[in-house]
Amino acid sequence: MMKRNLLLTPGPTQIPPEICAALGRPIIHHRTPQFQDNLRGAIEGLQYVFQTNNDIYVLTCSGTGAMEAAVSNLLSPGDKALTVEGGKFGERWTELCRSYGVKTEVLEVVWGKAVQANEIKKRLNANEDIKAVFITQCETSTGVTTDVEAVARVVRDTRAILVVDAISSLGVTDLKTDRWGVDVVVSASHKGLVLPPGLAFISVNEKTLQRIAQSKNARYYFDLRKAKEALEDMDTPFTPAIGIVIALNESLRRIKAQGLENLLTHYARLAQATRQAALALGLSLFPDESAMSNVLTAISLPVGIDGGEIVKIMRDTYGISIAGGQDSLKGKIIRIAHMGCLDEYDILTGISCLEKVLTQLGHQFTCGVGVAAAQKTFNT
Numbered sequence: 001m002m003k004r005n006l007l008l009t010p011g012p013t014q015i016p017p018e019i020c021a022a023l024g025r026p027i028i029h030h031r032t033p034q035f036q037d038n039l040r041g042a043i044e045g046l047q048y049v050f051q052t053n054n055d056i057y058v059l060t061c062s063g064t065g066a067m068e069a070a071v072s073n074l075l076s077p078g079d080k081a082l083t084v085e086g087g088k089f090g091e092r093w094t095e096l097c098r099s100y101g102v103k104t105e106v107l108e109v110v111w112g113k114a115v116q117a118n119e120i121k122k123r124l125n126a127n128e129d130i131k132a133v134f135i136t137q138c139e140t141s142t143g144v145t146t147d148v149e150a151v152a153r154v155v156r157d158t159r160a161i162l163v164v165d166a167i168s169s170l171g172v173t174d175l176k177t178d179r180w181g182v183d184v185v186v187s188a189s190h191k192g193l194v195l196p197p198g199l200a201f202i203s204v205n206e207k208t209l210q211r212i213a214q215s216k217n218a219r220y221y222f223d224l225r226k227a228k229e230a231l232e233d234m235d236t237p238f239t240p241a242i243g244i245v246i247a248l249n250e251s252l253r254r255i256k257a258q259g260l261e262n263l264l265t266h267y268a269r270l271a272q273a274t275r276q277a278a279l280a281l282g283l284s285l286f287p288d289e290s291a292m293s294n295v296l297t298a299i300s301l302p303v304g305i306d307g308g309e310i311v312k313i314m315r316d317t318y319g320i321s322i323a324g325g326q327d328s329l330k331g332k333i334i335r336i337a338h339m340g341c342l343d344e345y346d347i348l349t350g351i352s353c354l355e356k357v358l359t360q361l362g363h364q365f366t367c368g369v370g371v372a373a374a375q376k377t378f379n380t
Contacts, residue, residue: 004319010140012190013340022247045252052177057227063167063188066200069222076216077101087139114291117150138169143298270338273377280373296337
C-alpha cells in the first residue's frame, strides 16, 4: 500500500496534479522563440504576483542564490549594510554580506517578535552611510511576519536600498512592491508558487539598477547586468531550468485564475484554523499575536514532548510532513505550513494526525478538539 505523502512543510510545498503534468512535458531548447514565449509569459505572470512593473530576473538556483545575487550586485567590499536578524533566515543576510566584505550593522530581534520600523529608522539616522537594508518578510524559523510596508516607509527617503526576502511569503502574504516602494524582492519557485526547487527570482527598480552599475564586487553567474542584457532579448544569460520555467507558466495561470486576493484570503483562513486547533489542544503559539504569519504556524510544545519526535512519527509512520524547530528552538516547537496547493481537508488531516501522535506521546486533551476547532473556523 502506498504511503500518504502530504507536505505541510515550509518548502517545498505540495504540487497540484496539473503542474506535475506540466513538469513532465517534453524538453524544448532554450535558445528558441518557443522558449522565449514561455519566459515572456513567466515574467508577466511574476510581475502580477510581485505586484510590480519592475524588471524580474529568473535565476536557476534556490532562493539563497537570489539572496546572494542581491548582496553581490548591490554592494561593494567595505560598504555598510543593515541586516535584521530575528531567526535563521535573517541571519543568512548577515552571513552573505560578510562573505562579500560588507560591514554589517546587525539589528537583533528576539525570536518570535517582529522588527519595528522605528528601530530601523533609528539605525539609519545614526548611520547615514548604510547603503542597504535587508529584511525577511516571513521568518519561517519562527512563524513571524515583518510589516514590510512600514519598513519601506522609513527607508524610502534615505540613500539605502530596501531588500526583502519574500522566498516563503510571495503569493501567500500581501507584498505590494511598487505601491509600498520596495526596491528589491527575492523569491523562489518551491513555496507559494507550488513548484519544485530550482528557480529563484529577483525584482529590481530603477534606483537599484544604478547601484548595480556602481558595485565593485566580482560577479559572474549571478551578475545581474548580464541578466538585464539577456532579458532585453527575452533570454537568460545561462542555461535555465527549462522544464520548471514551462511549469511556472502553468502555476502563474492558476494563480491568476484564482485571483491573488482570493489566494491571500484562502491562506489566512488555513492559518487561522491551524492556530485555533493548536490552542484547543492546550498548546501555545510561539510568535507574538500581532506578528503571526499566514505562511506557517509555529507551535510551542509542553515540557516533555519532543518536537523532533512528533515530526519523525508523523512523517515516517503516517506520511505527513511538518517541520521542527531550528537552533535554540530545536525540539521545542513544531511548524505547520499552510501554503501551496493545500485545502481545508489537508489541514484537517494534518491536525487529526497531530492529535494521534500527541496522544501517543502522553499529552492530555480531549480527542477531536483540535479538528473541531479547525472545522469551526472553516464553517464560519
